[in-house]
Amino acid sequence: MTPDLSTVFTGLRFENPFLLSSAPPTESESNILRAFEAGWGGVVTKTIGMHPVVNVRGPKTNFIRADADSPNLSMKKRPGTALHSSWNWELISDRPLDWWVGRLSRIKKAHPAKVLVASIMAGSGSDEELSHWQTLAKACQDEGVDALELNLSCPHMDRKDMGSNIGKDQQQISIVTHVVKEVARVPIWAKLTPSTTDIVVEARGAFLGGADAISSSNTFTSLPLIDPETLEFEMNVDGFTSMGGLGGPAILPLSLAKMAQMTAALPDRSFSGIGGISNFAHALNYFLLGCGTVQVCTAAMLDHAVGPNVIRELKAGMTEFLEKNAHRGWKTLEDFRGLRRDRVVPHSQIKRPENADYHGGYETEARSGTGRGSS
Ligand SMILES: Cc1cc2nc3c(=O)[nH]c(=O)nc-3n(C[C@H](O)[C@H](O)[C@H](O)COP(=O)(O)O)c2cc1C
Numbered sequence: 001m002t003p004d005l006s007t008v009f010t011g012l013r014f015e016n017p018f019l020l021s022s023a024p025p026t027e028s029e030s031n032i033l034r035a036f037e038a039g040w041g042g043v044v045t046k047t048i049g050m051h052p053v054v055n056v057r058g059p060k061t062n063f064i065r066a067d068a069d070s071p072n073l074s075m076k077k078r079p080g081t082a083l084h085s086s087w088n089w090e091l092i093s094d095r096p097l098d099w100w101v102g103r104l105s106r107i108k109k110a111h112p113a114k115v116l117v118a119s120i121m122a123g124s125g126s127d128e129e130l131s132h133w134q135t136l137a138k139a140c141q142d143e144g145v146d147a148l149e150l151n152l153s154c155p156h157m158d159r160k161d162m163g164s165n166i167g168k169d170q171q172q173i174s175i176v177t178h179v180v181k182e183v184a185r186v187p188i189w190a191k192l193t194p195s196t197t198d199i200v201v202e203a204r205g206a207f208l209g210g211a212d213a214i215s216s217s218n219t220f221t222s223l224p225l226i227d228p229e230t231l232e233f234e235m236n237v238d239g240f241t242s243m244g245g246l247g248g249p250a251i252l253p254l255s256l257a258k259m260a261q262m263t264a265a266l267p268d269r270s271f272s273g274i275g276g277i278s279n280f281a282h283a284l285n286y287f288l289l290g291c292g293t294v295q296v297c298t299a300a301m302l303d304h305a306v307g308p309n310v311i312r313e314l315k316a317g318m319t320e321f322l323e324k325n326a327h328r329g330w331k332t333l334e335d336f337r338g339l340r341r342d343r344v345v346p347h348s349q350i351k352r353p354e355n356a357d358y359h360g361g362y363e364t365e366a367r368s369g370t371g372r373g374s375s
Pocket residue numbers: 021022023024046047060061086087088089090091092093119151154191217218219245246247248249251274275276277295296297298299
């Protein structure tokens with residue numbers, strides 16, 4: 001019998017737990033249709049907004065590669081390199097809401113069994129700005145989308161009331177989530193920025209506002225490297241660069257750390273893991289930490305724009321994993337989800353050499369205050 005890859009996440013049934021995240025692979029109707037035909041269980045659309053968007057001149061994304069036999073890191077195309085990360089300074093969809101209306105319903109009608117999530121983003125600096133969140137939410141759900149993902153995490157917004165600038169503020173996150181919740185008939189996922197001190201604080205804010213799940217991570221705030229020959233940033237326009245987002249393999253361990261903090265502190269909540277996933281072994285990390293779905297961007301961008309080979313490998317990898325572990329009685333994702341969540345403990349709880357104690361830098365255990373699972 002073929003193992004069952006299906007799962008239920010925030011009340012929605014997925015034929016498999018693998019989604020394309022909000023990014024170029026989901027920026028158009030044709031891409032999304034191709035993605036569903038390729039086998040993705042769901043997609044999150046490129047973020048839809050209501051404010052004017054004009055991207056920079058020239059490339060919006062590039063890829064940092066590492067040499068095998070030297071410490072070289074560069075975006076320069078050269079043989080014998082491995083992917084280190086993606087770097088982008090692309091804004092949200094430059095198509096207006098009107099462009100998406102009509103297309104979302106067509107996509108949903110063509111693939112009723114697939115999960116279509118609309119990513120939305122607006123400002124939060126005034127009641128009028130907050131009402132834009134509701135306009136976007138209502139328009140998308142009237143199109144039949146299955147869920148809404150709130151972009152509280154884009155790392156390159158000038159506006160202080162948008163993207164990762166509000167994703168750093170627990171209260172703003174709560175307010176925005178609550179405002180959307182007021183009109184939402186579908187589940188709400190809040191996509192958080194990893195560029196904060198303690199992501200558990202922001203996650204609590206989102207749940208307080210009524211979020212059904214957290215998606216994490218968006219890209220990490222970062223700069224392109226400077227070419228030592230030309231002294232120019234590897235991504236620039238007329239010599240100038242700006243903050244952008246790092247994704248791909250380099251962020252896998254970083255995103256996992258953020259996810260582990262949240263799933264330990266909020267074990268009964270729902271999480272969608274994102275960051276550095278290109279095969280099932282990577283996705284498995286997120287599942288074992290407690291995630292119910294995962295999302296992919298960089299790996300899919302590099303595989304025919306929507307990742308047909310990536311999704312094939314993810315599904316084959318999960319099938320093989322379930323077959324290999326059938327003797328443990330594992331039949332679905334729920335049987336192994338979260339199995340390693342409790343293995344992330346305070347440093348002082350890791351075993352020392354025989355007869356040696358360590359109390360987290362304190363003299364005695366009494367003062368160390370390190371409880372299992374404390375965040
Ligand atoms: C070019 C590019 C554009 C992106 N645009 C969006 C976006 O519009 N909205 C959003 O929520 N995330 C956006 N992201 C972030 C991705 O959805 C994802 O969270 C991030 O790239 C980490 O996943 P990865 O390591 O698989 O790339 C973008 C990423 C890239 C590389």
